[in-house]
Amino acid sequence: MDHEPQPGPRNRSRRTFVLRVLGVIAAQLGLGISAPVVGFGSAPSWRARTPPRLLSESVVPTLRAQGWTSVGRIEDFEVGVPKRVAPVRRVVDGWVTREEPIAVYVVRRSGSKAVAFDPHCTHLGCPLQFVEGARVFLCPCHGGVFDSKGSVVAGPPPRPMVRYETKVEQGEILIGALEE
Amino acid sequence: MRAIGRWIDERLQLSALVTAFLDRPVPRQVGWFHTLGSATLFLIVLQVVTGIALSLAYVPSPDHAYESIAFIDTMPLGAVVRGVHQWGASLLVLVVGLHALRVFAWAAYKYPRELNWVIGAFLFLVVLAFAFTGYLLPWDQKAYWATVVGTNIAGQAPLIGGAVLELLRGGQQLGAVTLARFYGIHVWVLPAALIVLVAVHLFAVVRQGIAAPPRLVPLAQPMLGESRRAAYEREYAAEKHVGKPFYEALLPDAIVALILLAIVLAAAVIIGAPLEERADPNAVGYVPRPDWYFLDLFQLLWYFTGELESLLIFGFLTVAALVFVLVPFLDRNPARHPRNRPFALNLMGATVVAVLGLTYVGATAAPSGLPVVPAVAGMSADELAGLELFNAQGCTACHSVRGVGGSAGPALPEPDAKWEAERVRRLIVSPEDEEMPAFDQLSPEELDRLVAFLLSLKPGSAP
Numbered sequence: 001m002d003h004e005p006q007p008g009p010r011n012r013s014r015r016t017f018v019l020r021v022l023g024v025i026a027a028q029l030g031l032g033i034s035a036p037v038v039g040f041g042s043a044p045s046w047r048a049r050t051p052p053r054l055l056s057e058s059v060v061p062t063l064r065a066q067g068w069t070s071v072g073r074i075e076d077f078e079v080g081v082p083k084r085v086a087p088v089r090r091v092v093d094g095w096v097t098r099e100e101p102i103a104v105y106v107v108r109r110s111g112s113k114a115v116a117f118d119p120h121c122t123h124l125g126c127p128l129q130f131v132e133g134a135r136v137f138l139c140p141c142h143g144g145v146f147d148s149k150g151s152v153v154a155g156p157p158p159r160p161m162v163r164y165e166t167k168v169e170q171g172e173i174l175i176g177a178l179e180e
Numbered sequence: 181m182r183a184i185g186r187w188i189d190e191r192l193q194l195s196a197l198v199t200a201f202l203d204r205p206v207p208r209q210v211g212w213f214h215t216l217g218s219a220t221l222f223l224i225v226l227q228v229v230t231g232i233a234l235s236l237a238y239v240p241s242p243d244h245a246y247e248s249i250a251f252i253d254t255m256p257l258g259a260v261v262r263g264v265h266q267w268g269a270s271l272l273v274l275v276v277g278l279h280a281l282r283v284f285a286w287a288a289y290k291y292p293r294e295l296n297w298v299i300g301a302f303l304f305l306v307v308l309a310f311a312f313t314g315y316l317l318p319w320d321q322k323a324y325w326a327t328v329v330g331t332n333i334a335g336q337a338p339l340i341g342g343a344v345l346e347l348l349r350g351g352q353q354l355g356a357v358t359l360a361r362f363y364g365i366h367v368w369v370l371p372a373a374l375i376v377l378v379a380v381h382l383f384a385v386v387r388q389g390i391a392a393p394p395r396l397v398p399l400a401q402p403m404l405g406e407s408r409r410a411a412y413e414r415e416y417a418a419e420k421h422v423g424k425p426f427y428e429a430l431l432p433d434a435i436v437a438l439i440l441l442a443i444v445l446a447a448a449v450i451i452g453a454p455l456e457e458r459a460d461p462n463a464v465g466y467v468p469r470p471d472w473y474f475l476d477l478f479q480l481l482w483y484f485t486g487e488l489e490s491l492l493i494f495g496f497l498t499v500a501a502l503v504f505v506l507v508p509f510l511d512r513n514p515a516r517h518p519r520n521r522p523f524a525l526n527l528m529g530a531t532v533v534a535v536l537g538l539t540y541v542g543a544t545a546a547p548s549g550l551p552v553v554p555a556v557a558g559m560s561a562d563e564l565a566g567l568e569l570f571n572a573q574g575c576t577a578c579h580s581v582r583g584v585g586g587s588a589g590p591a592l593p594e595p596d597a598k599w600e601a602e603r604v605r606r607l608i609v610s611p612e613d614e615e616m617p618a619f620d621q622l623s624p625e626e627l628d629r630l631v632a633f634l635l636s637l638k639p640g641s642a643p
Contacts (some may be wrong), residue, residue: 034379044350045343057192058335058345058352061328061461080617082182093242094356103462118621119464124332126325126468131550134574135617140467140547141329142481144588148617153577154586156481 049143060120060162060178062102065089068167068174070115075171077099077108082117082137082148087175104164105130105137106173107148116164117150123157137161202430205423207392211432213286214390218433219440224378226444228311230265232369238317240363242356245319246458253455263448269311271444273473276307284507284528287516288391291412294508296384301505303377306370311473313366316359321541324459325468327362328354329478390418390429394516408514408575467547476535479542551576551585559636562609566633569626573619581637589616593638604631 071085086101105117119128119137126141136153137146144156150161167175184397189195237255239248252258280300283289289297316327331354335345350357402411460466470478484493503510511524518525552571555564570576578589585591593599605627622630 021209042347045347058342058349061324061354063353063355063461067392084464091413093353094351094360096241096356101462103464125328127463128468131574131577133619133621134550134577135570136550136574136577138549138551138577140465141478145550145588147578147615149587149590153588 044082059122059125060118061125062118062120062178063091063100064177065091065102068176071104071106071175072175073171074108074112074114074168074173077106077133077173078113079108079110080148081135082107082122082128084119103127104175106166106175108173112171114166114168115150116166116173118162118164118178120162121157122152122159122161123155128161188440192295201386203425204386204389204427205421206390206426207419207423209393210390210424210429212436213282214429215432216275216282217385218430219436220272220276220279220436221378222440223268223275224269224374227265227272228371230261230268233261234265235367240317240359242319242359242459245317245359246455249318249320249455253453259447259452261454263451264444266453267444267447267451269314270410270471270473270519271440272307273311275440276304280304281528281532285518285523285525286391287394287518287521287524289508290511290516291409292416293384293388293391294390296381297508298505299377299381299384301507303374303381304504305501306373306377309483310370310374311471312371313362315471316362316604317366319359319459320456321459321463321466322454322469324354324461325466326470326474327358329468329470330474331358332491333477333481337494338491341490358465389416392419392423394518396517396519406583412514469542472539472543475542476538479538480544513634550574551580553581553584556582560632562629562632563631563636566629566636569622569630570633573622573630578616592634593623599633599635599638601631605635 003062019038034103039163069087069089071087077083082105083136085104085106087104088099089102090097091100091102103119105119106114107117117137119130120126121128121139121141121144123139123144124141126139126144128137128139128144128146135148137148137150139145139157144152144157145171146157146161147153150163152158163179165179167174167176182590234252235256237248237252239245249262252262283297283300306323315330316323331345331348334348335341337344346352348358348361350361402408457463469475481491484496511521513521513524515521550571553567553576555567559567570581576585578586580587608622608627608630610618
């Protein structure tokens, strides 16, 4: 014999019970679906990384390259005068690895020392332009100015220009990774 | 045809719903200003449709994005579809902003429509997020540098900056992962949010009825012992059942949509969709500038400089966004007519002026360069030539003259310095301090003029 559902007190409590159970199941389904998705999507901001996060590396948009790359012979550089070079480096970009010319300013110091700068503003990453006469790097965005040692001369940049690891071997200037 | 329609309606029983929707009364004063809402909806539909079309040929990878966009431009109507998408985006930002202003001025965010303002405010932010993520996709110079700057601004946020930056870029670097991510957000995440928000927004508009323009003297004055709210309830209830049928109000909506379509199509056909050089992180001399709707923010960064910059800018932006979203809860003034809301209207006016002003200054500003010291009256030809050299050689990067210039070197002239021509000459060609570059490449004549200019700054010094 079929029962018509009766709107009695027993049924009402049954109704509340079923709705509660449905609510709990719905919450579990929602959590089960969203946890891996949200986790995957937000992973870049919390996963542990080696080497650790470097702020300067994030501000300049230059792609990371591996190993040491020659940028020229030291005698081709005038002492104290930044010179633009574009060594071809093997850069890693997500799942892509390719060879690409990288913009670098190299300054020969007295003797056989050299420093290499990444030419991007440490404020917001805009491309710096070198002014020959004044020997300063200018940012076209918000007026940042750096001198030929990479120090901030004017404007909003919070840090000096980002440098590359440099070494000189047999008269050859080599650049490595970006320094903090 | 009619028979098929009837057959379908027998199954779906839609006609009663449609009739009720079209015939429901809306306030008689609903007019041209109210078309901004439907215009927003129209432009959103336009963006969705053209966006889907573009996705048929676009590849979100740095190796191919730029080339696929350039290829779309060579396909029949490709440039037009891309143009409509780009110009439509600009127009959408403008129209959604005007819609918000209209609602604000009419006080249509007050009871019972507070929630719908909040949803609308989020819709506005979603539209901006669409603009920001869509920007990168062509992978041209403008796209690339706007994203470098935009993500770096987010990265300056106190404490969470680094995490936000990596969340946006999909890692520390801006590259292939970022492009794929922006594409996914642009075509899946934001549209999903958009559809839900638009649906709830429209549902509420239909459920609550369109707000009548505020009257200076309310229809229903509070009766003795009655709250303002209850009085408004009566006015609201009375208004909901009078007015003109909705289809009358749809007429101006349709006309405005037609005009907008004509504008966007004309811009797409005549101007097209600009595409700059391929993105190049190693570019020299490129001047990054965002599209007009982010120029105000870009320009704002000129004024927030120094140690506290990031704190100030984020404090300011967070407060501004919160105030915008929470307007209905912050504005406790029950009055609805603009004349009875001087503070709210002044605040709105000030905001509009500030946004327009910043945008204008940002749009007309030259790329930031070295400071330029202006000439003053009474300078000789040699001194003028010297001043020009002083500006052109970049001395102003480090020295200030009459308050203009950088501060790495001393302001010139130094008050206690003993200057005569030979000494100043020597100071320029072979400075005592290695902080100052040696300007030994200048010709003797150039040096003479530079020295003449410098000495003219110090009255009484021997020439």
